[in-house]
Amino acid sequence: MTGARNGVAKLLKDENPWILSFHxxxxxxxxxxxxxxxxxxxxxxxxxxxxQLWKLFENSAKRTATYLKVREGTKNLTLNSGGRKQVAxxxxxxxxxxxxxxxxxxxxxxxxxxxxxxxxxxxKTEPTVSAADGPLKRMKKVKFIGTTYILHDVLPVLxxxxxxxxxxxxxxxxxxxxxxxxxxxxxxxxxxxxxxxKLQNDLAQNGRLHRCGLTLSxxxxxxxxxxxxxxxxxxxxxxxxxxxxxxxxxxAFSIFDIADLPNESDxxxxxxxxxxxxxxxxxxxxxxxxxxxxxxxxxxxxQWENFKFEMVAWKKQVPQTLLQPNDRSPEDTNILTTTDWTxxxxxxxxxxxxxxxxxxxxxxxxxWTMPLSNCWPERGGSAIKRIKTRMRSRLADDMLNALMHVPxxxxxxxxxxxxxxxxxxxxxxxxxxxxxxxxVDADARTEELDASAISxxxxxxxxxxxxx
Numbered sequence: 001m002t003g004a005r006n007g008v009a010k011l012l013k014d015e016n017p018w019i020l021s022f023h024x025x026x027x028x029x030x031x032x033x034x035x036x037x038x039x040x041x042x043x044x045x046x047x048x049x050x051x052q053l054w055k056l057f058e059n060s061a062k063r064t065a066t067y068l069k070v071r072e073g074t075k076n077l078t079l080n081s082g083g084r085k086q087v088a089x090x091x092x093x094x095x096x097x098x099x100x101x102x103x104x105x106x107x108x109x110x111x112x113x114x115x116x117x118x119x120x121x122x123x124k125t126e127p128t129v130s131a132a133d134g135p136l137k138r139m140k141k142v143k144f145i146g147t148t149y150i151l152h153d154v155l156p157v158l159x160x161x162x163x164x165x166x167x168x169x170x171x172x173x174x175x176x177x178x179x180x181x182x183x184x185x186x187x188x189x190x191x192x193x194x195x196x197x198k199l200q201n202d203l204a205q206n207g208r209l210h211r212c213g214l215t216l217s218x219x220x221x222x223x224x225x226x227x228x229x230x231x232x233x234x235x236x237x238x239x240x241x242x243x244x245x246x247x248x249x250x251x252a253f254s255i256f257d258i259a260d261l262p263n264e265s266d267x268x269x270x271x272x273x274x275x276x277x278x279x280x281x282x283x284x285x286x287x288x289x290x291x292x293x294x295x296x297x298x299x300x301x302x303q304w305e306n307f308k309f310e311m312v313a314w315k316k317q318v319p320q321t322l323l324q325p326n327d328r329s330p331e332d333t334n335i336l337t338t339t340d341w342t343x344x345x346x347x348x349x350x351x352x353x354x355x356x357x358x359x360x361x362x363x364x365x366x367x368w369t370m371p372l373s374n375c376w377p378e379r380g381g382s383a384i385k386r387i388k389t390r391m392r393s394r395l396a397d398d399m400l401n402a403l404m405h406v407p408x409x410x411x412x413x414x415x416x417x418x419x420x421x422x423x424x425x426x427x428x429x430x431x432x433x434x435x436x437x438x439x440v441d442a443d444a445r446t447e448e449l450d451a452s453a454i455s456x457x458x459x460x461x462x463x464x465x466x467x468x
Contacts, residue, residue, distance in 0.1 A: 009021035017286075017287040018283065018284045018285075018286075020249055020283065020366060021246065022246050022250055022372075023242075024371075024372075024373050024375070025165035025175075025372050025373050026162055026166050028242045028243060029158060029162050029165065029239070029242075030096070030162070031238075031242060032235065032239045032241075032242045033155075033158055033235065033238075034096050035238050036234035036237075036238045039234050040227070040230060040234060042227065043151075043231060046144060046147050046151070047094050047102065049138055049144070050094040050102075050105045050106070050109065051093065051095075052134075053091065053116070054091050054093045054094070054105065056131055056132065056135060057091055058091075063119075066119055066122060066123060067091075067115065067116070070115050070118045070119045071112060071115040071119075091105075091109075092104040093105065094106075103151075103156060103159045106148055106151045106152050106155060110148050110149065110152045113145060113209060113212070114208070114209060114211050114212055116139070117136070117139065117140055117212055118211075120132045120136040120139070120140075121136060124136055140214070141214070142203075142215070142216055142217075142220050143223065143224065145199065145209065145212075145214065146196065146199055146216070146224040146227075147224070147227065149195040149198065149199045150195055150196075150227065150228045150231060152195065153195040154186065154189060154228075154231065154232065154235070157182055157185050158182070158235070160182075161178060161179070161182050165372070165375075166373060166375045171254070171257060171337050171338075171339055172251055172253040172254040172256075172257065172339055172372075173251070173257050173260060175250060175372075176247060176251045179239065179243060179247075183239075186232050186236060189228075189232065190228065190229055190233075193225060193228065195228075196221065196224055196225065196228070199216065200216050200221070203215065203216050248279055249280065249283045250370075250372075251276075252276035252277075254339070255272070255273035255277070255304070256339050256342045256346075256367060257337075257339045257342070258338050258339075258341065258342045259318070259322075259323060259338040261311050261312065261315060263312075264309070264312050272308065273304055274301070277304050280300070280363055281293075281296070281297035281300055281301070284296075284362075285297055296359065299359050300360065300363070303356070303357045303358075303359055303360045304360060307346075307360055311342065314342065314345060318338060318341060319341075322336065322337065322341055339367075343368040344368070346360075346361070347361070347364055347365065384400070384404075387400060387404060388400055
């Protein structure tokens with residue numbers, strides 16, 4: 001879709017150079033993490049090992065039971081059946097098509113590393129389980145657990161940003177600050193190396209991992225420090241490469257955020273939005289001739305200077321629920337932002353403003369129709385797995401379509417209530433009494449038939465009534 005040579009976005013730009021191609025924010029971040037992992041061989045090796053560990057326990061209830069038993073012993077837990085099911089779900093699959101799965105998989109190994117190693121050692125002694133020998137040799141190393149500690153510190157930073165992008169109602173003005181904040185957080189992790197200091201304490205005599213029998217030498221410490229630095233640098237470079245080409249143009253649409261507009265008497269009101277308007281002009285008019293480019297850019301700037309005063313008047317009409325985002329639920333992704341409110345109001349008056357703000361309306365249409373994330377349709381596709389599971393992978397489309405549509409079945413009580421509503425007063429009460437009386441009579445007749453069947457003796461063929 002977004003290939004630099006033959007992608008759909010590239011082919012469309014060849015026909016129309018001012019098209020703004022912007023890949024989904026969550027996809028961009030996931031691809032940046034995946035590519036950075038591929039550039040470091042050992043990070044990719046750890047990701048593969050996490051998948052193999054998940055498959056080892058996922059396909060065998062007996063191995064999972066062994067793991068649960070060891071985990072109860074290491075943590076002095078007593079679990080019921082419900083608790084066992086929750087513990088069994090701790091091992092997660094590190095799948096690249098699921099943006100946050102690698103973080104969850106690393107967290108599971110980070111928490112239960114000793115229990116996993118002891119389980120693999122027990123499975124190794126069984127002659128029928130030869131698949132545990134390889135994972136045990138590769139995981140029971142200081143470098144592997146050190147890499148797990150590194151990923152356990154780095155991946156949550158990206159997961160928080162990913163979750164924020166997945167909400168779908170991200171404001172244009174929040175994109176660049178959010179990415180810069182995560183860059184600063186990664187730089188602090190690279191300088192402090194707190195995760196490696198914690199690893200050193202956990203491997204000590206009274207540490208959390210002392211039973212594993214691993215020691216952290218100075219050479220291994222330097223190797224892990226170098227790996228952490230290279231991992232963070234690769235992440236930052238890939239994030240920049242993914243976001244930098246279109247991020248300035250997209251962030252420039254933040255001028256439509258009416259909440260950030262200064263008051264008319266403030267010193268910054270006169271210069272507000274001028275830098276962003278120049279960025280937008282260079283993108284949409286950059287391929288035009290020089291004279292036409294200057295004319296279009298000046299026209300857009302003049303329209304923006306007038307529109308700022310329109311926004312000042314509109315600011316008094318913005319709903320308070322939009323101006324106070326802290327009162328919203330984090331799961332609510334359907335509430336408009338202040339930018340959406342401004343764009344919607346401007347485009348609703350497009351016929352009125354067609355002559356006054358012709359160039360600005362074109363920019364507003366692009367900003368309004370461009371989604372920052374397409375996570376919501378993919379959630380619908382993922383929900384199909386609730387019906388079309390791995391054990392039902394050959395389910396035909398017509399059957400799948402039938403199972404996805406559940407008919408509304410009216411219960412007996414609702415039927416009786418609807419029948420009672422059609423009657424009024426005494427008629428309704430008489431109808432209910434009649435139904436209940438019929439049910440009582442039917443039950444009485446059934447009991448009489450059962451009693452007669454028990455008390456009546458069996459007769460022979462001549463009808464003498466003698467017992468056989």
